[in-house]
Amino acid sequence: MRNSEPSIWLLILLAAVVATTPLAIDMYLPAMPMMAGELNSNIGLVQQSLSIFLAAYGCGMLLFGPLADMLGRRPLAICGLGGFIIASVALSQVSSIEWFLGWRALQALAGAAASVVVPGIIRHLYQQHTAKGMSYVSMIMMLAPLIAPAMGSGIIWLANWQAIFLFLAAYGVLVVAFSWRFLPEITSDRGQQRPAFFSGYIKVFRHKAAWPDIASSMFASFAFFCFLTAVSFVYIGYFGVSEQMFALLFGFNVLALMSANLLNSRLVVRFGPQRMLRFGLVVALVCASFLCGFNYYGLGLWYTVFTIAPLMASLGLMATNADAMIIMQFPQHSGTATAVIGTLRFGSGALAGPLLAWFFTGDALPFSVLMLLGVLAIAASQLWRRAMHSKKQAAELA
Template sequence: MTVTGVRPPHLVTLVMAAAVGPLAMNVFLPSLPGMARHFESDYAVMQLAVSFYLVATAALQLLIGPASDRFGRRPVLVACFVIFLVGTVAAVYAPTVEALLLCRLLQAFASAGMVISRAIVRDTVGTVQAASQIGYITMGMSVVPMVGPMIGGVLDEMFGWQAGFWLSFVFGLAALAIILFDLRETNTHKSDSFAAQFKTYPALLGSKKFWSYALTAAFTAGGFFAFISGGPYVATEMLDLSPSQYGFYFGVISLGYMLGNFLSGRFAMRFGINRMMLSGNLFACFGMMLSLWLFHAGVHHPLSLFGPVFFLGLGNGLTLPSANAGLVSVKPHLAGSASGLGGALQIGGGAALSVLAVALITPQSGPFPLLWLMLLSSAAACAITLSMIYSERRGAEAGR
């Protein structure tokens, strides 16, 4: 039973809801070069299908979070998933690249799954327990983006790029059915008005602690978002991988992400969220430095990229559950708004880095701009976490 007295949804329900967005973002990545040829557009233009999705996801989270605080978690989640399904079917029949990009904006409504799942967890338990539960949810969710590009690559070679969108539609429809069957409303203290929710943003933005958690999450995820934009180009154009091969290797980072989330669920309550965030950031930095060393040493092999990226996935899995649990716990009565605002900062920063990654990579540059961008993003997250730990220790010493 939750603290609100309402039966919480099963873990599978939250996993399914949270996984729809990542599947829609990742499943068609192996198809990007082929889609560019299909629509007769440059790869940089086709990559906007990723960047636009991230930008729309960031903007929508600013609305979805407060809407769930005002109207409830269940109705907002159901409405967003219906819009996602409409956009996904429309994408299959998109006649131009511009129409496809518009459909990707509609698909971004699937971001409600992760935003509202975090808020539902915070409706039920405290901060440290929330980090543990979010870790387990994300661990289960990470199976989907791990196998999604693998399946997407195979489907692309067998049936064309549209098959990946049909897979997203079927999965989203199954998730919606489970939500309708299992999810009851957990927000029993709805806000008085939608406008009042936006007035809560200054209270969150004025919190140094909220910014620390939000920026740690944003820079942590930034390395991953840079990879999903620049990685397909490096893999196909520089390492000569086919779509199905890229999908297979992409599973390495998802495997690391799954392991990191499992460790978060297992150890967050023992070590605390700050230590989990710091350890994750250090793993990510190590992985990127290892990849840079391998390529500088002349080892131009897929594992020189995808092997070290395992540690980036591991770091994300260790850091993000704790960072997200922290930001929704700064002001628990604003969990939905905090989840939406924090998610917007996280995804918005990721979108900026994804565009920058593609802009920096050229046939002459090799993979180095991408690797340096991923390293610097992870290092920034590490610095913010260290600063927060130092501030809290000084505050504790001053209190004593």
């Protein structure tokens, strides 16, 4: 066990590595209409770039998770950041939507290579208090989606949409420079031989005790991406707020997520990740139910705003603690476990867009119903976990 916690600067660096993904997702959202015109495309194809990014990111996690266990975390992170820089520069130079979609997929793959290493490093640094470390990193990382839409709007006001991707490239250069200097290499805890590529997946998928927590993480992400995909339409298109007010409302939800991670970092050592997850689940069930009711009866903007904020906070609380419990079960395969989490998370996120389009009614009800279904699925996963635990106890007593 480690005698002291890692420095705040290392946590900031780990959060900066992970933040490449939310920055790449959120910064270009305000520029989508402008991009559609300049790339001679329609807004639907530009919006599809988000689903392509999420799908490619999930595939990248599957590929690079085992490689992190095999080759080491530091070299993979640096190579991934290098690829992210190259793809970002290329995205600033494209002149057709086809090239844009292709480079977005490569940008996502590179981002996956960089970010897949972080949970394994946190697990090594924090040991049994992994949930606390992940809360700290998540709290710092949440600054990225908090400021990304406003930054994107500011950049296109001063320059053009291409400058957004040049900014992402510059950010990647800064992060890779600090990673080269300060990112530690984490070796196997017991000095064991590094695993083969598929052995980690076999171990993770055979470990049935982790299945309910993996499902909980996946459904929490599905509910989150339902919000992320629909938020611009709900606030701007349906409730009619301005772009400036949208940025404030979006930031309010991110602040709620950050507050939840701060609360978790203070309480999880005392109460444990399982109890914190259940607390988040209770809050989420109440808020998601109220959200559906408010939108069913067509109540005003602020009913949705003040219900969404605690719902988003509870989703963050559940996802962080579920991820920590999963990672702690696989000390020798943390990269592979992270890959499974990330693939299912972003794969379910990629489904949010098509489902919202399928159930589109012109109001805010479909996204709130889908979020409630995601929360109910988390509840079912935790009941499954309790049933498995009870069965195991009964078998031990027999």
